[in-house]
Amino acid sequence: MPAKRSSPTTPVYRVDIFNVPEQARRRFLDRVEETHRVLRTIPGFIEDHILERPGGPGAYTIVTIAIWKDEDTVLRAKNAMGAWHSKTGFKPQDLMRELGVEAAIGEFRPVEMAMTV
Numbered sequence: 026m027p028a029k030r031s032s033p034t035t036p037v038y039r040v041d042i043f044n045v046p047e048q049a050r051r052r053f054l055d056r057v058e059e060t061h062r063v064l065r066t067i068p069g070f071i072e073d074h075i076l077e078r079p080g081g082p083g084a085y086t087i088v089t090i091a092i093w094k095d096e097d098t099v100l101r102a103k104n105a106m107g108a109w110h111s112k113t114g115f116k117p118q119d120l121m122r123e124l125g126v127e128a129a130i131g132e133f134r135p136v137e138m139a140m141t142v
Contacts, residue, residue, distance in 0.1 A: 036071060037099045038133040039091040047083045049124035056120060057089060060106075064091055067105050069098025099132065 080086035
């Protein structure tokens with residue numbers, strides 16, 4: 026049975042996967058934790074997780090997940106984080122380049138499966 030597309034009122038999952046060199050782990054996680062403290066204050070935020078596993082010799086895979094109420098709150102969160110980055114001078118891409126961190130970033134929506142009886 027084909028999956029149905031999610032509606033604009035379904036939750037949005039922001040999933041970021043980072044490959045982090047061992048020597049950069051603490052500094053990178055400090056910034057992730059700081060960023061997530063800000064995310065948690067944005068209306069429409071539901072829940073977050075910061076996960077890790079050893080990713081091979083001298084590296085870690087760190088995964089962050091932030092769950093948002095809907096598409097509108099994701100847009101508001103992006104605007105709020107852009108304003109915070111401007112205010113604090115934090116440039117995530119510069120930090121990742123400096124630390125040698127590689128990222129895969131995406132937004133995901135639940136797949137609604139059609140029910141059959």
